[in-house]
Amino acid sequence: MGATDVYKPRQFNLSGLNGISDETLEMHFKLYEGYVKETNNLTERISEFIADGKVDQEEMPAYSELTRRLGFEYNGMVLHEYYFDNLKHRGGSGDPAKASEFAKAAASAFGTYEIWKADFVGIGKMRGVGWAICNQNPANGRLSNHWITLHETGNVAGFNPILVMDVWEHAYLLDYKPADRPKYIEAFFSNINWDIVEARLVKSSGVKSARA
Numbered sequence: 001m002g003a004t005d006v007y008k009p010r011q012f013n014l015s016g017l018n019g020i021s022d023e024t025l026e027m028h029f030k031l032y033e034g035y036v037k038e039t040n041n042l043t044e045r046i047s048e049f050i051a052d053g054k055v056d057q058e059e060m061p062a063y064s065e066l067t068r069r070l071g072f073e074y075n076g077m078v079l080h081e082y083y084f085d086n087l088k089h090r091g092g093s094g095d096p097a098k099a100s101e102f103a104k105a106a107a108s109a110f111g112t113y114e115i116w117k118a119d120f121v122g123i124g125k126m127r128g129v130g131w132a133i134c135n136q137n138p139a140n141g142r143l144s145n146h147w148i149t150l151h152e153t154g155n156v157a158g159f160n161p162i163l164v165m166d167v168w169e170h171a172y173l174l175d176y177k178p179a180d181r182p183k184y185i186e187a188f189f190s191n192i193n194w195d196i197v198e199a200r201l202v203k204s205s206g207v208k209s210a211r212a
């Protein structure tokens with residue numbers, strides 16, 4: 001790492017998950033560290049382009065490419081941090097309690113927690129490389145589920161990620177066949193740290209004061 005690094009890779013105390021091996025996690029942490037490194041690297045290289053206060057015409061193609069890649073690497077870094085954070089060391093206990101804040105918020109937006117889950121799982125099974133994310137709209141507290149292509153396409157500006165699931169094949173390929181993504185999703189659900197998920201949730205009645 002260089003002296004000017006903006007970000008340092010975070011350490012995650014994760015092992016002993018249900019159905020997601022420590023080997024997968026170790027490999028995944030290394031990939032995550034790559035995103036942190038590239039985010040730092042691109043940030044530094046872009047700052048060199050603009051150090052003279054302008055982007056010259058001949059610099060534009062390289063500058064544009066670096067800037068596009070920054071969106072990919074930056075979101076790759078941040079989404080992995082959300083993902084590792086919402087998994088529980090030694091595994092979780094499955095679905096949240098019916099009376100929990102998350103189950104209530106899911107039911108409020110989708111009718112029932114089960115319908116919310118069917119939507120989130122359905123998104124996770126979509127063909128392609130990306131993420132399933134449950135976001136909360138900070139303006140009204142409402143939950144909505146989203147498909148993110150790669151790391152950067154489909155994120156809703158200003159929405160807060162509440163639950164983040166990586167469905168790139170690297171997240172499960174050492175443990176499951178590519179066609180067995182549903183088994184990985186099942187394993188993911190059995191490892192969710194609902195305390196963390198709920199800590200991310202802003203109660204809608206408190207939104208205005210929290211933002212004031």
Ligand SMILES: [Fe+2]
Pocket residue numbers: 028031080166168170171
């Ligand atoms: Fe990943």
